[in-house]
Amino acid sequence: MSAAAPDPAWLPAPAFRALGSRRVLVAGTGSLADTVHTEVAAACAAFGGAAVRAAEPDGLVQGCDLVFRVRPGHLGELGTEGFYLRRADARTTVTAAAPHGLLHGLFHVVRLGEAAFAGRRPRERHRPALAVRMLNHWDNVRVHPVMGQVERGYAGGSLFWRDGAARGDLDRVRAYGRLLAASGINALAVNNVNVHEEEARLLTGRLGEVADLADALRPYGIRTHLSVTFAAPVVLGGLPTADPLDEAVRAWWAETTARVYAAIPDFGGYVVKADSEGRPGPFAYGRGHADGANLLAGALAPYGGTVHWRAFVYDHRQDWRDRSTDRARAAYDHFAPLDGEFAGNAVLQVKHGPMDFQVREPVSPLFGAMPRTRLAVEVQATQEYTGQQRHVCWLGPMWSEVLRFRPDGASRVGDLADALVAVSNAGDDPWWTGHPLAQANLYTVGRLGWRPGADPHGILDEWIELTFTPERTGDPGRLRDGLRAVLRGSWRTYEKYTAPLGVGFMVQPGHHYGPAVDGYEYSPWGTYHFADRDGVGVDRCRATGTGYAAQYANPWAELYESPRTCPDELLLFFHHVPYGHVLHSGKTVIQHIYDTHFEGVEEVEEARRVWASLAGLVEPGRHARVAERYEEQVRGAREWRDHINSYFFRMSGVPDAHGRRIH
Numbered sequence: 001m002s003a004a005a006p007d008p009a010w011l012p013a014p015a016f017r018a019l020g021s022r023r024v025l026v027a028g029t030g031s032l033a034d035t036v037h038t039e040v041a042a043a044c045a046a047f048g049g050a051a052v053r054a055a056e057p058d059g060l061v062q063g064c065d066l067v068f069r070v071r072p073g074h075l076g077e078l079g080t081e082g083f084y085l086r087r088a089d090a091r092t093t094v095t096a097a098a099p100h101g102l103l104h105g106l107f108h109v110v111r112l113g114e115a116a117f118a119g120r121r122p123r124e125r126h127r128p129a130l131a132v133r134m135l136n137h138w139d140n141v142r143v144h145p146v147m148g149q150v151e152r153g154y155a156g157g158s159l160f161w162r163d164g165a166a167r168g169d170l171d172r173v174r175a176y177g178r179l180l181a182a183s184g185i186n187a188l189a190v191n192n193v194n195v196h197e198e199e200a201r202l203l204t205g206r207l208g209e210v211a212d213l214a215d216a217l218r219p220y221g222i223r224t225h226l227s228v229t230f231a232a233p234v235v236l237g238g239l240p241t242a243d244p245l246d247e248a249v250r251a252w253w254a255e256t257t258a259r260v261y262a263a264i265p266d267f268g269g270y271v272v273k274a275d276s277e278g279r280p281g282p283f284a285y286g287r288g289h290a291d292g293a294n295l296l297a298g299a300l301a302p303y304g305g306t307v308h309w310r311a312f313v314y315d316h317r318q319d320w321r322d323r324s325t326d327r328a329r330a331a332y333d334h335f336a337p338l339d340g341e342f343a344g345n346a347v348l349q350v351k352h353g354p355m356d357f358q359v360r361e362p363v364s365p366l367f368g369a370m371p372r373t374r375l376a377v378e379v380q381a382t383q384e385y386t387g388q389q390r391h392v393c394w395l396g397p398m399w400s401e402v403l404r405f406r407p408d409g410a411s412r413v414g415d416l417a418d419a420l421v422a423v424s425n426a427g428d429d430p431w432w433t434g435h436p437l438a439q440a441n442l443y444t445v446g447r448l449g450w451r452p453g454a455d456p457h458g459i460l461d462e463w464i465e466l467t468f469t470p471e472r473t474g475d476p477g478r479l480r481d482g483l484r485a486v487l488r489g490s491w492r493t494y495e496k497y498t499a500p501l502g503v504g505f506m507v508q509p510g511h512h513y514g515p516a517v518d519g520y521e522y523s524p525w526g527t528y529h530f531a532d533r534d535g536v537g538v539d540r541c542r543a544t545g546t547g548y549a550a551q552y553a554n555p556w557a558e559l560y561e562s563p564r565t566c567p568d569e570l571l572l573f574f575h576h577v578p579y580g581h582v583l584h585s586g587k588t589v590i591q592h593i594y595d596t597h598f599e600g601v602e603e604v605e606e607a608r609r610v611w612a613s614l615a616g617l618v619e620p621g622r623h624a625r626v627a628e629r630y631e632e633q634v635r636g637a638r639e640w641r642d643h644i645n646s647y648f649f650r651m652s653g654v655p656d657a658h659g660r661r662i663h
Contacts, residue, residue, distance in 0.1 A: 006172065007431045007622070009179050009439050010466040011110075013046060018113045019106075020047030022065035027057035032099035035219045036068055036106050065117060066109065067093045068102045081186065081221075082127030083108070085116075092116050100186075100221045104128075107182040111462055132306070132347075132376070132419035133449030134187035134225065135180065135426075136271060141165075141191065141206075142198040146510075151192050152382050154389035155427030155434035160190050164198060166209040167428075173216040176426065181220035183446030188217060188424075189225040193273040193310065200229050203256060204236050211263045223268035225308070230272060230292060231280035232256070243285040244295035253299040261303045269305035270296050271349070276313045289313070289334065290341035297343035308376060308421065309342075311335050311350045311366060318526040326538075326546035327526030328354040328573075332365050336551075340372035349376040349421055352402045354548070355527070357385050357423075358504040359393075359495045362560070362570055365551040367416055368407025376419035377402065381441045385505075386494055388513050389425060389434040391633040392607065392626075393494040394487045396444040396456035403452040408553050414452025420445065435629050436622050439467065440487060460487060468618065479617040486607040493607070495569075497600025497640045500593045502573035503529045503537060506644070514636060515643035529572070531651055535579055536589070537572035549574055568592075579652040593648050594656045597641040604630075604637045 020043030026036050041051040054060050057069045075097040078084070083096040083105035094105035108126060109116045138151040139158040149157045159176055160167060180188070190213055191199045202210050203226060214224035233239040233252045243249055260267055274281030274292055282292035293309040300307055314330035331354060342348060348370065353361030357380040367375065379399050386393040403414035422445040426432045433439050440463050447459045464483050470476035498515070499506040505527040508516045520527040529536055539545030541561050549560040559565050563575045568583045579590040587595065608630040615623050646663045649655070656662055 006175060007436070007439075009432055010443055010463055011179060011182055012467070012469060014469045014472055015110055015113070015466050016043035017047050018117060019049070019066065019109055020044050021049050022117065023050045023052070023063060024066040024068070025052045025054065025057055025060050025064045026068045026102070027054045027060070028068065028070040028096075028099050028102055029055050030099045031219055032103050032221055033068075033070070036099070036102045039106055040068075061091065064091060067091060068105060069093065069095055070097065070099060070102065071095050072097055077125065078127055079131075082125065084123050084125055085109075085121065086123040087117070087119070087121035092121070103181060103221055104184070110182070111466065113465075128184065128186075128450045129414065129452055130417060130420050130449050132187050132421075133185050133446055134189065134268075134308075134376075134419060134421045135185055135381075135424040135445070136189045136193060136227070136378075136421055137424045137426075138192045138194070138382070139190065140196065140199060141202065142196070144196065147194075150427055151194060152380075152384045152423070153427050154382060155425060155432060155438075156429035157427055159426065159428055160213055166206075166212065168212075170212065170216040172428070173213060174219065176432075177217040177220040177222045179432070179442075180222055180446065183443045184450035185446040186221055187223045187225060187268050189227050189271045189308075191227050193227045193271055194277075194279065195227050195229040195273075197235070199227070200232060200235050202226055203228050203232060203260070207260060207263050214264045214267065218266065223266055224264060225268040225271055226260075227271040227273070228296075229280060230274040230282065241285065242280065244282050244287050244291040245285075250295060250298065253295060257299040257303070257305070261305075267303070267305060269300050269307055269345075271308045271310070272296065273310045273312065276310065277316050288338065288341075290338045290346075293346040293348075294341075294343045297346040301343070301345050304345075306345045306347055308347050308349045308419075310378070311348050312356075312378075314526060316526070317524045320522050320524065320528060323530075323539075324546060325526070326540060326548050328540060328548045329546060329551065330354075332369065332551045335366060335373075336369045338373070339370040342373050344374070347374045347376045347418055349378050349419075351378045352399070355504055358502075359386055359398075359491070359498055360502045360569055360573075361504060362502075362556075362573060363402050363405040363407070363413060365407070365553075365556075367405070367413045368411070368553060369551070371416075374418045375416065376421045377413060377417045378421045378423070379445070381422040381438075381445055382425040383438065383441075384423075384512055385507065386491070387633070387636070389438045390513075390629055391494060391604075391636060392435065392437050392486060392490045392629070394437070394440050394444070394460065394490045396440070396448070396459060396491075397488075398491050399444065399448055400452075400454075400456040403448060407556070409555055412453070414448075417452075420449035420452070431622070431625060436626055437487060437629075439463070457484075457488060460484070470617075473617045475617060479614060482610050482614045482617075485610050489603070490607070493600055493603040495600075496596040496603065497637045498644075499529075500572065500596065500644070501537075501568060501589065502570040504573065505529070515640045517643060517647045530576055531648070533651060533653070535577050535581070536648070536651075537576040538574070539576045540574045545575075579648070579654055588654075590648060590652050590654045591657055594645055594658075594660070594662070597645050598660060601634070601637045601641045604634050608634055 540548035
């Protein structure tokens, strides 16, 4: 694979064979209809079909196997992105109310393959459940001395920036936008939420570079967003204050935003990290988060833009001796009292759990606690705490559990949210995501954003069919079974050999790769496990602990309050218990720790064996890259196993019931 030809990922040429071998009419006007026609024409040129283009389909549908058409009258049922799919009289028809719907309809037909042209298909309505499906890129314009070109990036450099300058590789950006559109993504922020000096200037003096990226992404319906610093009026405008209630500050944001929309008419809006981990925010002026968010919302409102205000706010200078302060409480304590105070075009972007993208945490209690505020669910496709794209860890089941969680016992998080946002795992690596199998996470984000209630295993099967085209191999069944075997359970496998029972972290400080059980135990970051000779875990119950469990509505508050009812997988997140505490599984906590860590390593070793057996069925370069990563995963899993088991054996003095070697 050459640098000029990145991996086609889930859009390889053979995926277009069914569509490209037909006579296809694309009826519609505008740039997105042009994109649909360009895609169809390329497929037809490759596979012997014929592409017909017209403003209206009248008189042209006869003899066509597939018709794409726009009917604005369906806007109420479909919105701008939805479409109808129907097959009758030997013709498949995609009907949308706007050209963006045609684009999504095109990629749906690609996913269906030959099934799109078989038999009869009653009219189906396809409309995204979440209006915004966004990727946040934590890309720095200039290389950061600690975090590098991409903060928490594990897939090479940035797709957009290099050493302080725009990369200018807009063909690669367009190819990226195409992949994202095919998965359902429709928005993208091009720079890090930790906005440093050079990134701040993207809002003003370097706005043209952002406009170039927007031009490259626009043909695939991706709206460009920008992360901005709350201190921009001071840093960029020379004002003495960034007070959100100051009239000069409001005027500066209004004028600056007007210039942004003059350069990028379909600009999506701003992403803001404020009063978090040292970032500037409204607290400096005695103002609240709603004041800050509404300042930017007001500047964006005339243009239909949105501010995504991150709820990741906590005390990162905590005294580790103080057990009454609980980082898990912070987002709820800061934001729940502000429900109803945010503007209609302000979206509160909430991490899916109360801590920081751990392999296991409870769903944030903010979901369900702010019915008068627009909320976005933030997940992390980049695997900061789940193996950093050196370990296979498909996160679809985790995200699905979050989106299906019912905070009040009735409505699901996916029904309560307005958006799904993921920290991107893509970079300039030839495979896009460093680990080729990590592409499954990127694909899954978009598909779950379109339909949060979808079966994640069905989404994984879609990705397998598109990416590996099993039917074109000598043994499609074995290939499908092998890929499912190594991916479906990979999240739970990773959980088994890392931090146990929801306690979290236990990683090397700073870079967060590999085990260090006490790495953050005596730090100011609020990420503690409180292990001692008698037990382990954090008491977050209302009666004797920090009270975090009481932030939930019932039935969850009652369920989490007692070790007797708390789910095993979250026990140590909510409770400090003795090593001899018996889980619902019937095992003691200490034996569970030993058993799962041995099992996790065995499962990784088996996955490595299964992957090796697929050598003749997978493109050689892809197979070699994954095989190389599996060697590191096996090494890493063994290291995790030995660190965790040895630590808790030495701490508890309790031997393994099965007599296995613990150091």
